[in-house]
Amino acid sequence: MKALVFYGAGEKAWEDKPTPILDKSTDAIVHIKHTTICGTDLHIMRGSVPTAHKGVTLGHEGVGIVEELGNNVTNFKIGDKVLISCITSCGKCLNCRKGFYGHCSDGGWILGNTINGCQAERVRIPHADGSLYHVPDHADEQGFVMLSDILSTGLEVGVLDGKVRPGCSVAIVGAGPVGLAALITAQFYAPAQLITIDVDPNRLEISRSLGATHAVNNQDNTAVEQVMNLTEGQGVDVVIEAIGTPAGWDLSEAMVAAGGNLAVLGVHGKSVTLHLEHMWKRNFTMTAGLVHTTTIPMLMKTIISGRLQPRKLISHYMKMSEIIEGYNIFANAAKHCALKVLMTNDL
Ligand SMILES: [Zn+2]
Numbered sequence: 001m002k003a004l005v006f007y008g009a010g011e012k013a014w015e016d017k018p019t020p021i022l023d024k025s026t027d028a029i030v031h032i033k034h035t036t037i038c039g040t041d042l043h044i045m046r047g048s049v050p051t052a053h054k055g056v057t058l059g060h061e062g063v064g065i066v067e068e069l070g071n072n073v074t075n076f077k078i079g080d081k082v083l084i085s086c087i088t089s090c091g092k093c094l095n096c097r098k099g100f101y102g103h104c105s106d107g108g109w110i111l112g113n114t115i116n117g118c119q120a121e122r123v124r125i126p127h128a129d130g131s132l133y134h135v136p137d138h139a140d141e142q143g144f145v146m147l148s149d150i151l152s153t154g155l156e157v158g159v160l161d162g163k164v165r166p167g168c169s170v171a172i173v174g175a176g177p178v179g180l181a182a183l184i185t186a187q188f189y190a191p192a193q194l195i196t197i198d199v200d201p202n203r204l205e206i207s208r209s210l211g212a213t214h215a216v217n218n219q220d221n222t223a224v225e226q227v228m229n230l231t232e233g234q235g236v237d238v239v240i241e242a243i244g245t246p247a248g249w250d251l252s253e254a255m256v257a258a259g260g261n262l263a264v265l266g267v268h269g270k271s272v273t274l275h276l277e278h279m280w281k282r283n284f285t286m287t288a289g290l291v292h293t294t295t296i297p298m299l300m301k302t303i304i305s306g307r308l309q310p311r312k313l314i315s316h317y318m319k320m321s322e323i324i325e326g327y328n329i330f331a332n333a334a335k336h337c338a339l340k341v342l343m344t345n346d347l
Pocket residue numbers: 038039040041060061086149150
């Protein structure tokens with residue numbers, strides 16, 4: 001079968017690889033129907049995710065069909081259409097029992113990182129019972145791919161950890177797909193101000209159409225000043241950092257209000273400076289971490305009811321065999337007006 005294989009910083013290939021086989025009785029083999037590229041894959045391609053080793057198949061998002069099952073998988077049968085969670089969870093270890101699936105002692109974020117992932121014709125999913133979800137027949141299976149990671153991450157790590165609440169002000173630093181997923185899901189909680197910050201006019205325009213009350217262009221490095229003007233000099237109650245760079249951190253830190261929350265969504269490959277000489281008196285709370293994907297079932301219901309429209313996050317549709325071009329488009333998002341690039345396998 002074909003797979004997108006990582007060969008170290010800047011090196012990848014779409015090439016033949018052995019078809020995955022069942023390894024444990026709790027595994028499933030899923031024939032991938034749709035997958036997508038994540039900002040995290042770009043971080044891996046830059047060499048800033050040390051756990052991703054050379055030779056691994058990338059990708060941690062997708063919808064597919066169950067093709068083989070280990071004897072101890074009980075929730076699924078062959079032929080079921082399934083959503084793959086970016087987080088693998090055994091459901092039994094201490095962290096899983098706390099609902100911290102992201103830190104499962106035999107899982108967590110391993111797909112397309114420490115084990116072969118979803119940008120392939122087939123993928124082996126460990127702990128299938130805890131790591132797959134049924135996709136209803138009538139559901140929009142392409143839109144559902146947005147649930148594997150970005151919608152649940154935007155909601156859990158951005159909106160819920162950041163404690164977005166009615167009437168509050170929110171700034172989302174970085175209007176890429178996961179920032180926009182936070183923007184969409186923040187609206188479940190009716191904040192008064194929803195400010196997006198980016199340097200790409202296309203993404204800012206899209207953020208307005210998705211519900212941003214203000215879109216701040218930081219081309220001239222005046223984002224902090226502009227946000228202060230929008231908040232009577234107070235800063236915002238909730239800052240969601242969705243870039244994953246020291247510059248993204250610096251902006252976020254500078255605009256969080258006294259008593260506010262700063263939720264880090266970005267994947268950081270470099271250290272940042274916490275300016276404690278200013279921040280010690282700010283009474284702010286910072287959160288950062290992995291998604292647990294516990295909100296996937298709830299998000300599925302909101303998609304099926306039409307309240308949430310995940311296709312608004314997809315800008316490009318391609319064949320899986322065009323994935324190298326898909327990476328070029330996603331990595332040069334401003335040039336191509338790209339959000340998520342969805343790739344489909346012919347089944
Ligand atoms: Zn991802």
